Amino acid sequence: MSAETLARxxxxxxxxxxxxxxxxxxxxxxxxxxxxxxxxxxxxEKYLKxxxxxxxxxxxxxxxxxxxxxxxxxxxxMNWSEYSRFVGDIFGAPLALEALLxxxxxxxxLGLWIFGWDKLPKHLHLASIYLAAIGTMxxxxxxxxxxxxxxxxxxxxxxxxxxxxxxxxxxxVLTNPVTLVTVPHVLLGxxxxxxxxxxxxxxxxxxxxxxxxxxxxxxxxxxxxxxxxRFATKFGAWVLLGASVGILITGDIQGKIxxxxxxxxxxAAEALWETEQPAAFxxxxxxxxxxxxxxxxxxxxxxxxxxxxxxxxxKVEGINDLAKAFAGGRLxxxxxxxxxxxxxRLKQIGVEDWVPNIxxxxxxxxxxxxxxxxxxxxxxxxxxxxxxxxxPKDTKLWxxxxxxxxxxxxxxxxxxxxxTEMGRQPFLVTGVLTTASANSPGVSxxxxxxxxxxxxxIYGALAVVEVGLLRTYIKKGLPEVVEPKVLTDDDAxxxxxY
Amino acid sequence: MLPLAAEPTTLQxxxxxxxxxxxIGYLVLEGxxxxxxxxxxxxxxxxxxxxxxxxxxxxxxxxxEVWLLTAGGAMFAAFPxxxxxxxxxxxxxxxxILVGLIIRGxxxxxxxxxxxxxxxxxxxxxxxxxxxxxxLVFGVAFGNFVYGLPVAPxxxxxxxxxxYPSPYLFQLFVTPLGLLCGIVLPVLFLFHGSVYLALKxxxxxxxxxxxxxxxxxxxxxxxGAVFLVLSNVVVHPTGLPGLLLALLAAVALGGALWMIxxxxxxxxxxxxxxxxxxxxxxxxxxxxxxxxxxxxxGGAASPLNRVTAASTDFTLTIMLVAxxxxxxxxxxxxxxxxWVFRKRIxxxxxxxxxxxxxxxx
Numbered sequence: 001m002s003a004e005t006l007a008r009x010x011x012x013x014x015x016x017x018x019x020x021x022x023x024x025x026x027x028x029x030x031x032x033x034x035x036x037x038x039x040x041x042x043x044x045e046k047y048l049k050x051x052x053x054x055x056x057x058x059x060x061x062x063x064x065x066x067x068x069x070x071x072x073x074x075x076x077x078m079n080w081s082e083y084s085r086f087v088g089d090i091f092g093a094p095l096a097l098e099a100l101l102x103x104x105x106x107x108x109x110l111g112l113w114i115f116g117w118d119k120l121p122k123h124l125h126l127a128s129i130y131l132a133a134i135g136t137m138x139x140x141x142x143x144x145x146x147x148x149x150x151x152x153x154x155x156x157x158x159x160x161x162x163x164x165x166x167x168x169x170x171x172x173v174l175t176n177p178v179t180l181v182t183v184p185h186v187l188l189g190x191x192x193x194x195x196x197x198x199x200x201x202x203x204x205x206x207x208x209x210x211x212x213x214x215x216x217x218x219x220x221x222x223x224x225x226x227x228x229x230r231f232a233t234k235f236g237a238w239v240l241l242g243a244s245v246g247i248l249i250t251g252d253i254q255g256k257i258x259x260x261x262x263x264x265x266x267x268a269a270e271a272l273w274e275t276e277q278p279a280a281f282x283x284x285x286x287x288x289x290x291x292x293x294x295x296x297x298x299x300x301x302x303x304x305x306x307x308x309x310x311x312x313x314x315k316v317e318g319i320n321d322l323a324k325a326f327a328g329g330r331l332x333x334x335x336x337x338x339x340x341x342x343x344x345r346l347k348q349i350g351v352e353d354w355v356p357n358i359x360x361x362x363x364x365x366x367x368x369x370x371x372x373x374x375x376x377x378x379x380x381x382x383x384x385x386x387x388x389x390x391x392p393k394d395t396k397l398w399x400x401x402x403x404x405x406x407x408x409x410x411x412x413x414x415x416x417x418x419x420t421e422m423g424r425q426p427f428l429v430t431g432v433l434t435t436a437s438a439n440s441p442g443v444s445x446x447x448x449x450x451x452x453x454x455x456x457x458i459y460g461a462l463a464v465v466e467v468g469l470l471r472t473y474i475k476k477g478l479p480e481v482v483e484p485k486v487l488t489d490d491d492a493x494x495x496x497x498y
Numbered sequence: 499m500l501p502l503a504a505e506p507t508t509l510q511x512x513x514x515x516x517x518x519x520x521x522i523g524y525l526v527l528e529g530x531x532x533x534x535x536x537x538x539x540x541x542x543x544x545x546x547x548x549x550x551x552x553x554x555x556x557x558x559x560x561x562x563e564v565w566l567l568t569a570g571g572a573m574f575a576a577f578p579x580x581x582x583x584x585x586x587x588x589x590x591x592x593x594x595i596l597v598g599l600i601i602r603g604x605x606x607x608x609x610x611x612x613x614x615x616x617x618x619x620x621x622x623x624x625x626x627x628x629x630x631x632x633x634l635v636f637g638v639a640f641g642n643f644v645y646g647l648p649v650a651p652x653x654x655x656x657x658x659x660x661x662y663p664s665p666y667l668f669q670l671f672v673t674p675l676g677l678l679c680g681i682v683l684p685v686l687f688l689f690h691g692s693v694y695l696a697l698k699x700x701x702x703x704x705x706x707x708x709x710x711x712x713x714x715x716x717x718x719x720x721x722g723a724v725f726l727v728l729s730n731v732v733v734h735p736t737g738l739p740g741l742l743l744a745l746l747a748a749v750a751l752g753g754a755l756w757m758i759x760x761x762x763x764x765x766x767x768x769x770x771x772x773x774x775x776x777x778x779x780x781x782x783x784x785x786x787x788x789x790x791x792x793x794x795x796g797g798a799a800s801p802l803n804r805v806t807a808a809s810t811d812f813t814l815t816i817m818l819v820a821x822x823x824x825x826x827x828x829x830x831x832x833x834x835x836x837w838v839f840r841k842r843i844x845x846x847x848x849x850x851x852x853x854x855x856x857x858x859x
Contacts, residue, residue, distance in 0.1 A: 059607060060607070060608075062607075063603060063604050063607035063608065064604070066603055067599065067600040067604055068600070070563075070596060070599050070600070070603075071596050071600075073567055073570055073571065074570065074585060074596060076574065076581075077570075077574065077581045077582050077584070077585025077586055078585045078586055078589055078592055078593075079586070081583065081586035081658060081660075082582070082658050084574060084578055084582040084585070085578050085579055085582040085657065087578075088574055088577075088578020088579070088582065088809060089809040089810050089813050090813070091574075092571070092574035092575030092576070092581070092809065092813075093575045093813055093817055095571045095574055095575065096571035096574065096575040096576075096817060097571075097817075098571065099567040099568040099570075099571040099572075100568050100571070100821065100824050100825070101820075101824055103564045103567055103568070104561065104568070104828045104832070107563070107564050108560075108561035108564075108832050109831075110560065111556070111557040111558055111559075111561055111835065112557060112835050112838065114556070114557065115553075115556055115839065116557070116838065119839065120838065162657060163657045164578075166809075166813075167812055167813050167816075168812075170816050440582075440586035440589075441652040442586055442587060442652065442660030442661060442664035442665070443665070444664075444665060447590060447665060451589075451590070451593045454597070458597065458600060458601075462604060465608065469608065469612070472611075472612070473611075491846040492846075492847070493847055493848065493849040494848070495849070497549065497847070497848055497849050498549060498552050498553060498556050498606075498610035
């Protein structure tokens with residue numbers, strides 16, 4: 001394999017792995033903040049227990065997000081030096097701002113939150129988790145502005161003398177329509193994963209405790225725990241349901257913007273080879289996804305037209321027509337100044353194939369939606385089960401659903417990102433810079449390959465440790481808590497210590 | 499191609515200084531938490547003492563590390579050419595740094611999560627070795643920046659530069675300054691870290707940290723002196739400013755050693771902080787105007803420099819406004835967090851381990 005192919009794989013592996021931890025970091029921090037707020041407001045012990053319980057699970061996850069995130073910031077320069085040089089004038093700014101505005105906020109205040117239980121008054125301590133949560137959210141805004149610019153390069157010009165893209169309008173970069181709709185979509189995706197986690201963990205405990213309750217063997221502690229887990233499960237389920245609705249709306253808007261600025265990606269999502277009007281949505285196609293006829297397919301008439309254009313009889317361009325048009329000089333986004341100005345350069349470098357990997361885009365798009373709907377369905381089922389004081393039975397099905405509750409949205413996050421990034425191929429910057437021309441020319445296949453194997457081994461080992469810790473602490477259940485108070489005696493033991 | 503002799507704009511000068519400031523923030527702050535982490539397996543005799551050590555840096559290490567991320571991000575934004583060439587050119591050294599950062603990062607979080615001695619010893623060593631590797635590799639890298647890393651265009655006429663010859667790896671380890679700085683930086687961090695530990699603790703662990711600092715201080719002073727003379731007199735003299743900085747660094751280092759021998763932890767910590775500050779300024783002085791590069795073809799100036807590597811003045815202006823507002827804010831709240839955790843801690847502050855279940859397999 002060439003250094004470039006290996007660099008693609010390395011980016012794929014390290015980024016998908018990093019993103020297993022990001023959604024929980026972004027959204028669980030806020031859910032824990034909400035739990036702590038309820039505790040501060042009501043003073044009821046069960047909310048403090050839930051705060052500490054989910055706080056600890058959050059921290060186990062957070063550590064992995066931090067250490068795998070450093071790799072991300074370095075690898076643009078390490079593996080994609082031509083990319084870094086070409087886009088640095090625009091792409092570098094949000095990355096630097098992410099560190100300055102977001103990473104500092106989240107890291108400094110999370111440190112304060114972890115170790116500050118008996119150093120700070122209640123409200124100040126509560127503020128620290130909110131600031132950390134806001135930091136994680138801000139971080140996603142900046143990195144998504146950077147990524148959206150790669151999908152739809154606006155606010156930039158091509159400078160012949162320096163042979164690179166240069167920023168002309170920060171406002172245009174920040175108000176990129178792709179950014180505006182991607183930020184809520186990604187944040188809601190994070191909330192689905194985190195609320196699925198809270199619901200799943202709570203629901204799992206609830207089933208165990210409800211078995212004991214039926215047998216009339218509940219100890220007072222178990223009765224209190226049952227009450228707390230019941231709250232967590234319902235809290236998670238409502239957030240999951242709400243986020244699911246939000247993600248449908250934002251996803252719908254995304255589809256329409258994508259049709260305008262990246263029509264090839266929309267066609268690739270559907271494996272729509274020929275232009276259709278009206279276009280049907282394929283729920284399932286079995287057979288080859290290339291231009292030859294499928295063996296078996298289920299299609300819903302007009303739905304793709306609606307997703308792409310907002311009307312049931314809109315025209316959706318097919319892969320073949322688009323590839324021909326792009327090769328003939330049509331701009332991918334006709335409004336992009338950068339694409340127009342860099343067209344000559346692109347021609348000289350050459351585009352080998354204008355079509356992304358269709359099986360990957362087709363299936364990841366469906367997996368993303370299917371897993372998202374599954375999570376939504378589980379949330380609805382949980383709320384139905386728990387209505388009017390109902391309790392779940394400790395069945396295999398229930399336990400599997402509780403395990404699926406965080407995993408389905410988490411993998412929907414992963415497949416959504418794989419779709420987004422693979423659907424942009426063969427480009428790193430749509431219509432401007434090909435992936436094949438943007439890796440580091442000075443880095444050998446040996447270097448990329450070796451480090452890729454080592455990253456994978458280290459990440460694999462860390463995954464074992466992380467999942468083991470999560471399992472241990474989930475099974476252990478709610479902790480015993482003492483009311484935190486600001487310590488005045490310098491020699492007193494801390495109520496919270498590492 | 500831009501003319502090589504182009505004068506830098508004010509913004510380019512300001513951004514070079516800002517990047518140096520961010521790096522110095524990183525070296526000063528993470529310098530001591532690397533030092534403390536390196537010492538965990540050696541200075542903490544009991545489990546509670548080790549936990550005291552972890553607690554001195556626990557609330558702050560992650561925020562300290564963001565200085566590195568911000569320095570890297572700022573290089574990307576302000577000098578994309580610098581970021582692209584340096585990070586791809588030092589591929590394997592940076593990989594080692596990343597591995598070091600990964601294993602020390604998880605170690606802090608995970609050592610406490612399971613009260614098993616073997617589990618904790620394993621993470622103690624990961625924190626120690628990870629921190630050492632990062633300090634060592636950064637030391638080697640900074641030592642080589644003083645000479646300048648040789649660059650050439652990736653292809654004729656290309657605006658992208660690569661280290662030449664590529665891969666540029668073994669060459670890093672045969673320069674006297676690279677080797678020396680690779681040793682001196684971890685030693686300096688050990689000194690800085692043990693002084694910090696003395697400053698933040700009381701009881702036996704404090705006495706042991708102070709005693710260790712009194713010894714490692716001599717090694718730091720000897721190694722530092724050789725480095726400063728070699729760097730400023732032989733390898734890359736920068737005239738009076740360089741010599742002055744070297745002198746200040748030496749005085750600060752000597753002062754730190756003298757203060758810790760008097761048992762004055764706070765003054766000694768100011769000394770080690772100033773040492774890192776002056777040494778780093780001196781190194782960055784040698785990296786102007788060519789950003790620590792040189793022409794691989796033997797030309798007088800590097801084709802990749804503060805002008806050819808820089809972003810547009812438009813981007814630099816936007817970034818400067820953001821930095822002007824947010825760097826002071828960050829410094830303010832980070833300082834406040836240090837103030838919240840200002841009290842010395844001892845084994846008395848560490849609660850007994852709660853009984854925890856065996857790790858699920």
